[in-house]
Amino acid sequence: MIQQDINYYKNFDSIAKEVLALLAQTIEVNTFFLSLLNPTQSFMIKSFNRNAMLICEGDILPYNMVYCKLVVENGLEPLVIPNLREHELTSGHPATKFIGNGCFMGAPLINEGEIIGTLCAFDIKPHVFKEYDLILIKSLAALISHTILLEKGIIRDPLSGLYNRHFIDHYFDYHKDKTNDEMALLYIDLDHFKFFNDSFGHDAGDDVIKKAAECFLQTVPEGSHVARIGGDEFIVLLHPSDGEDLLKNTQQNAESLLNHLSTMPITINGNDHFVSASIGISFYPHNGTEMESLLKKADRSMYMAKESGRKKIQYFHQQLSSEK
Numbered sequence: 220m221i222q223q224d225i226n227y228y229k230n231f232d233s234i235a236k237e238v239l240a241l242l243a244q245t246i247e248v249n250t251f252f253l254s255l256l257n258p259t260q261s262f263m264i265k266s267f268n269r270n271a272m273l274i275c276e277g278d279i280l281p282y283n284m285v286y287c288k289l290v291v292e293n294g295l296e297p298l299v300i301p302n303l304r305e306h307e308l309t310s311g312h313p314a315t316k317f318i319g320n321g322c323f324m325g326a327p328l329i330n331e332g333e334i335i336g337t338l339c340a341f342d343i344k345p346h347v348f349k350e351y352d353l354i355l356i357k358s359l360a361a362l363i364s365h366t367i368l369l370e371k372g373i374i375r376d377p378l379s380g381l382y383n384r385h386f387i388d389h390y391f392d393y394h395k396d397k398t399n400d401e402m403a404l405l406y407i408d409l410d411h412f413k414f415f416n417d418s419f420g421h422d423a424g425d426d427v428i429k430k431a432a433e434c435f436l437q438t439v440p441e442g443s444h445v446a447r448i449g450g451d452e453f454i455v456l457l458h459p460s461d462g463e464d465l466l467k468n469t470q471q472n473a474e475s476l477l478n479h480l481s482t483m484p485i486t487i488n489g490n491d492h493f494v495s496a497s498i499g500i501s502f503y504p505h506n507g508t509e510m511e512s513l514l515k516k517a518d519r520s521m522y523m524a525k526e527s528g529r530k531k532i533q534y535f536h537q538q539l540s541s542e543k
Contacts (some may be wrong), residue, residue, distance in 0.1 A: 239253070254285070291327065293327075405472075412424065520535045
């Protein structure tokens with residue numbers, strides 16, 4: 220998730236560059252880099268090379284082939300290896316066999332108790348790291364970790380993990396390349412959500428929100444954006460593929476969302492319950508070019524869907540065909 224959000228973080232890029240520059244001014248090795256990790260790959264999101272281009276920004280390497288994996292396995296403290304050939308963790312490592320020898324120091328990036336990446340120093344020559352180097356990289360890794368946490372909080376909803384209202388409001392600022400593309404905005408409101416809070420408590424209501432979020436993420440096509448903008452209200456931004464009809468594509472996806480949501484069991488106190496939703500839809504640029512206007516029109520249409528019986532799809536004026 221952080222990998223896909225990193226370009227939305229306003230302050231991360233400058234802070235990351237400053238961190239790598241400070242390490243480079245202090246530690247006499249060739250390469251410093253930031254990586255984000257998943258179970259299969261290591262993504263190099265920022266790098267500094269003094270001379271030889273050992274690690275480059277944008278590199279994607281197999282997780283089992285990188286020293287970053289050893290940092291994760293080492294736990295919360297930095298891993299320091301002055302001589303790769305002589306250390307038990309790296310003497311037989313595939314990377315060591317490839318580069319011959321060198322040094323490595325890496326500190327974990329931690330997000331909500333989980334190691335999500337590393338801040339590392341690396342060279343193809345052995346190097347004796349000082350105690351100060353260890354303290355510095357640990358402190359700077361903590362700074363990067365806190366930066367990621369703060370930036371994530373600006374655009375992500377903490378309960379559902381979806382994007383939040385701020386992200387939607389600033390969508391066109393984040394996606395200047397999308398301003399010439401057609402888009403459908405789906406405003407989704409869960410039907411009778413108050414029943415869950417009143418009958419089973421707010422913890423159960425939170426579970427319904429999480430389940431709905433999971434359902435939407437599993438149902439929408441690749442390239443869509445899903446957000447929770449408050450309470451039981453969600454936004455889905457749909458972008459048809461080249462050559463696809465916007466109205467047809469939107470109708471198919473909206474119906475799929477309603478069907479999957481209403482057939483998804485939500486277990487509360489051992490019993491299965493089901494929830495439906497009402498959807499209002501506006502289109503960019505046909506119904507407006509400002510996000511505020513598109514939201515208001517989709518919201519108005521959503522209330523019309525509720526008034527017509529709930530579990531319905533309502534388009535704003537349903538005038539897309541005549542406007543094209």
